Amino acid sequence: MSVNALTFRRLPQLPVWVINLALTAILAGLWPLGRVLEHQLNPYFLQILILVGINIMLAVSLNLVNGITGQFSLGHAGFMAVGAYAAGVLLRHYQPQGWEIPLVMLGVLCLGGVLAALAGLVVGIPTLRLQGDYLAIATLGFGEIINVVIINTESVGSFYVGGSAGLHGIPIHANFFWTFGAALICIVCVWRLAYSNKGKAFAAIREDEIAAGAMGVNTTYYKVAAFAIGAFFAGVAGGVSATWFGNLDPESFRFMRSIEIVAMVVLGGSGSITGAILAAVVLTWLPEQLRAVQEWRLVIYALVLILMMIFRPAGLLGNRELWPIPGRRRPGPSPTADPDSRQRMMA
Amino acid sequence: MSLLEISNLSVVFGGLKALCDFDLTLEQGELVGLIGPNGAGKTTTFNIVTGVYRPTAGDVRLDGRSIVGFKPHQINHRGIARTFQNIRLFAGMSVLDNVLVGFNQSLRHGFAGTVFRTPRHQHEDQRNQDRAVELLSTLGLDDRAMEIAHNLPYGDQRRLEIARALATNPKVLLLDEPAAGMNPQEKIELSGLIEMIRQRFGVGIWLIEHDMKLVMSICQRLTVLDHGQVIAVGTPEQVRADPRVCEAYLGEPT
Ligand SMILES: Nc1ncnc2c1ncn2[C@@H]1O[C@H](COP(=O)(O)OP(=O)(O)O)[C@@H](O)[C@H]1O
Ligand SMILES: [Mg+2]
Numbered sequence: 001m002s003v004n005a006l007t008f009r010r011l012p013q014l015p016v017w018v019i020n021l022a023l024t025a026i027l028a029g030l031w032p033l034g035r036v037l038e039h040q041l042n043p044y045f046l047q048i049l050i051l052v053g054i055n056i057m058l059a060v061s062l063n064l065v066n067g068i069t070g071q072f073s074l075g076h077a078g079f080m081a082v083g084a085y086a087a088g089v090l091l092r093h094y095q096p097q098g099w100e101i102p103l104v105m106l107g108v109l110c111l112g113g114v115l116a117a118l119a120g121l122v123v124g125i126p127t128l129r130l131q132g133d134y135l136a137i138a139t140l141g142f143g144e145i146i147n148v149v150i151i152n153t154e155s156v157g158s159f160y161v162g163g164s165a166g167l168h169g170i171p172i173h174a175n176f177f178w179t180f181g182a183a184l185i186c187i188v189c190v191w192r193l194a195y196s197n198k199g200k201a202f203a204a205i206r207e208d209e210i211a212a213g214a215m216g217v218n219t220t221y222y223k224v225a226a227f228a229i230g231a232f233f234a235g236v237a238g239g240v241s242a243t244w245f246g247n248l249d250p251e252s253f254r255f256m257r258s259i260e261i262v263a264m265v266v267l268g269g270s271g272s273i274t275g276a277i278l279a280a281v282v283l284t285w286l287p288e289q290l291r292a293v294q295e296w297r298l299v300i301y302a303l304v305l306i307l308m309m310i311f312r313p314a315g316l317l318g319n320r321e322l323w324p325i326p327g328r329r330r331p332g333p334s335p336t337a338d339p340d341s342r343q344r345m346m347a
Numbered sequence: 348m349s350l351l352e353i354s355n356l357s358v359v360f361g362g363l364k365a366l367c368d369f370d371l372t373l374e375q376g377e378l379v380g381l382i383g384p385n386g387a388g389k390t391t392t393f394n395i396v397t398g399v400y401r402p403t404a405g406d407v408r409l410d411g412r413s414i415v416g417f418k419p420h421q422i423n424h425r426g427i428a429r430t431f432q433n434i435r436l437f438a439g440m441s442v443l444d445n446v447l448v449g450f451n452q453s454l455r456h457g458f459a460g461t462v463f464r465t466p467r468h469q470h471e472d473q474r475n476q477d478r479a480v481e482l483l484s485t486l487g488l489d490d491r492a493m494e495i496a497h498n499l500p501y502g503d504q505r506r507l508e509i510a511r512a513l514a515t516n517p518k519v520l521l522l523d524e525p526a527a528g529m530n531p532q533e534k535i536e537l538s539g540l541i542e543m544i545r546q547r548f549g550v551g552i553w554l555i556e557h558d559m560k561l562v563m564s565i566c567q568r569l570t571v572l573d574h575g576q577v578i579a580v581g582t583p584e585q586v587r588a589d590p591r592v593c594e595a596y597l598g599e600p601t
Pocket of ligand 1 (some may be wrong): 392
């Protein structure tokens with residue numbers, strides 16, 4: 001066996017229970033860290049920080065669908081809306097108090113995620129037969145349908161939804177802990193899915209769906225799974241944002257929001273999880289800095305994307321991560337310089 | 348009962364009879380060839396057997412059970428793996444990852460197992476990694492394990508496709524023009540490799556190949572197709588002597 005083969009086999013380093021314990025500790029540590037930050041940071045900066053967390057969740061989960069599995073979805077904001085309204089409506093209705101709050105928060109965020117995942121199944125099963133542009137249009141249509149449904153729903157039974165006026169007066173329980181706790185779980189899930197033997201099937205579908213099928217990958221199952229898992233975390237992100245802002249505006253979940261999330265995935269480099277995180281930070285922070293020159297905001301935002309298309313068409317990180325991972329080596333010629341991958345990006 | 352039994356297989360595309368009453372049997376450890384001029388319907392035959400197209404008529408049986416109407420991945424699970432005439436690797440993934448995809452169907456843990464990294468997940472991932480490395484060294488590709496597949500030289504790409512197909516643990520291996528684009532030296536190596544795979548993995552191999560020298564030297568039996576019709580069946584000697592074959596195929600410059 002070659003040296004090469006031996007070195008990468010030794011890479012799995014820490015025992016899994018140590019990693020899992022460390023991740024649990026970090027998750028628990030987010031609570032005191034959040035309390036400190038909430039006291040120390042000025043409210044404006046904290047607001048941006050929470051938005052960064054929400055956008056990280058959205059970008060990383062969409063990356064599983066668009067970047068890793070290669071199914072171009074433009075409906076992510078729609079799934080976010082499902083989770084946001086589920087959490088918002090329930091919290092506003094039940095108004096949990098005292099010790100109930102953490103339990104109810106956990107419950108509504110998960111429920112929002114599950115409902116969004118169900119919406120993902122309903123949309124995914126018929127539309128994932130479609131390819132490329134057709135899939136993009138079908139998912140875009142789904143996002144718009146969700147918007148229309150919400151606008152025309154005043155209430156469901158005794159639950160007030162708000163219709164076109166939006167939903168106001170949602171109790172505010174989200175904080176640093178909930179936002180980044182959910183983001184951490186999302187990142188770990190997508191990471192472990194992407195870089196495991198099982199998860200290689202997602203990337204195989206992106207690379208060549210026919211070959212993936214011929215090699216025994218149930219392509220429909222994996223595509224729908226990617227869609228549902230992505231939708232789940234979009235729903236959770238929506239739930240967090242509902243109870244952070246306290247208001248929901250159905251217009252804020254339309255396709256411009258989906259485009260924003262797609263832009264994060266593309267800027268980070270389709271398929272790169274750390275790239276999506278990086279891009280979520282940049283594309284949340286940057287527009288906030290540009291609020292002073294409000295009129296030019298969209299122009300500058302667009303310029304960033306155009307410059308990226310010219311100088312780094314595969315995104316900031318291409319399909320790599322910030323650090324090398326077992327089973328992959330940085331390829332000699334960069335994918336950016338390769339006309340094939342450029343074409344794939346454009347397609 | 349044969350390992351693979353194909354009877355009266357036909358397919359029509361629009362008005363074109365791309366394949367007409369095709370018959371074949373393949374036993375374990377056998378190596379049979381499928382030859383014929385361009386456009387004869389050879390790749391189409393593979394596509395039907397692997398579930399890419401549905402036949403208009405006829406039956407394909409693996410271990411005595413019909414596989415007609417199954418999806419490609421189901422047919423692969425039953426034990427048929429293939430390579431493609433125009434290479435279809437997972438081009439942007441590493442050589443090792445390409446082979447690991449082939450092991451996907453052997454995994455017995457779900458997404459939750461992957462996310463929580465359960466002992467079963469760890470065991471299966473490690474075992475498959477070891478198997479993948481072993482398979483790659485069997486095919487002489489282990490030095491390239493970490494390379495991105497589309498950076499490989501052409502011949503290595505063809506061998507990687509075979510490695511990936513073998514990872515799915517097939518009973519029958521379909522090779523669609525594996526020597527296309529290879530130089531004479533590589534072709535000699537390839538025929539050695541195919542022979543080695545046949546013995547070592549105990550698979551039945553069904554081979555489409557244009558290089559007559561290669562086909563004649565390694566195949567035990569041959570089927571000759573022309574315009575979707577079987578025009579000759581038999582040993583390489585019988586086929587070579589068949590006047591219709593000379594007319595349809597051998598007479599033509601290849
Ligand atoms: N999906 C398809 N639709 C219509 N015609 C097809 C299709 N696939 C193959 N054909 C036709 O069937 C014939 C046989 O093609 P093929 O099996 O690829 O030949 P070869 O023997 O060279 O592999 C050709 O005439 C080809 O154009
Ligand atoms: Mg062909």
